[in-house]
Amino acid sequence: MTILIIEDDLRVAELLQRGLEEQGFKPTLAYDGVSGKKLALQNDYDLIITDIILPKMDGIDLCKLIRQTKPNMPIIMLTALGTTDDKIEGFDAGADDYLVKPFEMRELMARIRALLNRRANSTNNSTVILNYDDLEMNLHTKMVKRNDQDISLTPKEFKLLEYMLQNPERVLSRSEIADKVWDTHFDTGTNFIDVYINYLRKKIDREFEHKLIHTKSGMGFVLKREDS
Amino acid sequence: MTILIIEDDLRVAELLQRGLEEQGFKPTLAYDGVSGKKLALQNDYDLIITDIILPKMDGIDLCKLIRQTKPNMPIIMLTALGTTDDKIEGFDAGADDYLVKPFEMRELMARIRALLNRRANSTNNSTVILNYDDLEMNLHTKMVKRNDQDISLTPKEFKLLEYMLQNPERVLSRSEIADKVWDTHFDTGTNFIDVYINYLRKKIDREFEHKLIHTKSGMGFVLKREDS
DNA sequence: TTCACTTTTAATAATATTTTTGACGTTAAC
DNA sequence: GTTAACGTCAAAAATATTATTAAAAGTGAA
Numbered sequence: 001m002t003i004l005i006i007e008d009d010l011r012v013a014e015l016l017q018r019g020l021e022e023q024g025f026k027p028t029l030a031y032d033g034v035s036g037k038k039l040a041l042q043n044d045y046d047l048i049i050t051d052i053i054l055p056k057m058d059g060i061d062l063c064k065l066i067r068q069t070k071p072n073m074p075i076i077m078l079t080a081l082g083t084t085d086d087k088i089e090g091f092d093a094g095a096d097d098y099l100v101k102p103f104e105m106r107e108l109m110a111r112i113r114a115l116l117n118r119r120a121n122s123t124n125n126s127t128v129i130l131n132y133d134d135l136e137m138n139l140h141t142k143m144v145k146r147n148d149q150d151i152s153l154t155p156k157e158f159k160l161l162e163y164m165l166q167n168p169e170r171v172l173s174r175s176e177i178a179d180k181v182w183d184t185h186f187d188t189g190t191n192f193i194d195v196y197i198n199y200l201r202k203k204i205d206r207e208f209e210h211k212l213i214h215t216k217s218g219m220g221f222v223l224k225r226e227d228s
Numbered sequence: 229m230t231i232l233i234i235e236d237d238l239r240v241a242e243l244l245q246r247g248l249e250e251q252g253f254k255p256t257l258a259y260d261g262v263s264g265k266k267l268a269l270q271n272d273y274d275l276i277i278t279d280i281i282l283p284k285m286d287g288i289d290l291c292k293l294i295r296q297t298k299p300n301m302p303i304i305m306l307t308a309l310g311t312t313d314d315k316i317e318g319f320d321a322g323a324d325d326y327l328v329k330p331f332e333m334r335e336l337m338a339r340i341r342a343l344l345n346r347r348a349n350s351t352n353n354s355t356v357i358l359n360y361d362d363l364e365m366n367l368h369t370k371m372v373k374r375n376d377q378d379i380s381l382t383p384k385e386f387k388l389l390e391y392m393l394q395n396p397e398r399v400l401s402r403s404e405i406a407d408k409v410w411d412t413h414f415d416t417g418t419n420f421i422d423v424y425i426n427y428l429r430k431k432i433d434r435e436f437e438h439k440l441i442h443t444k445s446g447m448g449f450v451l452k453r454e455d456s
Numbered sequence: 457t458t459c460a461c462t463t464t465t466a467a468t469a470a471t472a473t474t475t476t477t478g479a480c481g482t483t484a485a486c
Numbered sequence: 487g488t489t490a491a492c493g494t495c496a497a498a499a500a501t502a503t504t505a506t507t508a509a510a511a512g513t514g515a516a
Contacts, residue, residue: 382461382462382463383462383463384462384463385462416464418465419466423463443471443472
């Protein structure tokens with residue numbers, strides 16, 4: 001979960017950054033309205049936290065601008081301006097929540113969670129994602145990641161890994177793989193499956209501490225967490 | 229817009245009722261948790277405002293119960309309990325917002341509007357400007373910019389890029405592109421999509437350091453930030 | 457109609473992927 | 487321990503896919 005923090009007070013910014021990191025979020029900092037706007041429009045954050053009083057462009061205008069292109073972006077205003085008029089101005093600009101400084105970090109976290117939960121529920125997630133350990137395959141976008149790192153696969157590699165992810169922790173024999181991934185029922189006499197397993201290992205396991213693809217000698221291959 | 233108010237303090241309940249009616253909402257009142265629950269589950273309100281301290285069933289349990297069957301129902305907690313722990317308990321129960329008494333009616337109204345707007349926005353998408361990285365497309369003026377530099381596209385180029393901007397970071401197959409951009413369901417046997425991708429690359433990527441259009445051999449094309 | 461521009465087609469060059477091969481390392485049964 | 491069978495992996499060969507042109511065909515405004 002990535003969060004953009006737009007805040008010119010360094011002390012507050014760093015406090016927020018640390019707090020969010022502790023909760024497992026990935027915060028990015030911007031110190032003025034213009035660079036905040038640029039970051040907000042050019043990247044896909046899950047949430048934006050902005051101060052109102054900022055150099056170059058204030059949080060109200062910034063919020064309106066972001067709303068034009070990203071009407072669903074969750075935005076929290078976090079500011080010292082605490083009158084009801086200030087709050088109404090913030091909400092009218094398109095803020096989803098408004099918190100007055102000084103605030104308690106725990107309350108901010110609760111409000112962030114409430115906002116993100118709502119979005120997770122409302123967006124119709126029809127994308128199919130296959131998961132195993134820190135390996136992730138999105139069948140809709142055709143993207144594969146391990147530990148949040150993009151991995152590019154060729155079509156055959158993709159299809160093989162897809163089959164393994166559909167059958168995790170199960171030993172898949174060569175003939176079964178040939179059947180399901182290559183649609184071929186006869187042995188061509190070559191070891192093309194071994195070669196492809198090797199390609200996958202290079203891309204998926206080589207750079208990582210714990211391996212996911214294991215050989216069961218005489219039987220086939222398994223996608224599995226630990227060696228056994 | 230119908231709103232359910234669950235509040236046992238008659239004075240507050242009537243104040244809310246009057247205030248909401250003035251703003252054009254149609255409020256319904258419940259004076260204890262059990263009847264509030266019954267109303268909430270049997271009717272389709274647009275929003276629920278509930279106190280925490282209530283006869284028969286408290287607002288926390290009530291909120292959890294409603295969430296089980298109506299995960300997207302906007303719920304605001306409005307209560308005298310103002311510690312951070314109270315707020316966190318409220319949000320954890322599934323509240324979308326939490327306001328401490330005494331409150332200003334105008335702030336409550338602003339928060340109600342923010343909550344309802346967000347729901348309205350999440351259903352109908354009326355974005356005028358499409359963004360990805362430093363690429364920007366204005367559907368209204370038909371202007372395309374990269375890094376603030378104007379780019380002129382032909383109608384087909386524009387439609388293709390629009391489709392890619394609507395599906396960033398997703399591999400789009402040729403047949404899908406043919407479907408959505410050319411409205412053709414059959415393979416003409418020619419490589420017109422490749423030609424158009426090439427046109428787009430010339431205008432959008434050629435002069436820039438980091439490329440945005442990438443080929444996934446055997447799969448299709450992606451609009452994406454870094455190479456992978 | 458002509459002109460300027462856009463779209464489509466098609467041929468060829470450039471890349472990428474898939475398959476085969478074979479040398480070498482491991483493993484497990486005897 | 488020896489020795490087949492099995493597994494690994496780099497590289498070559500065979501295919502398949504994609505990029506780049508240029509030219510032909512279509513389109514709409516003056």
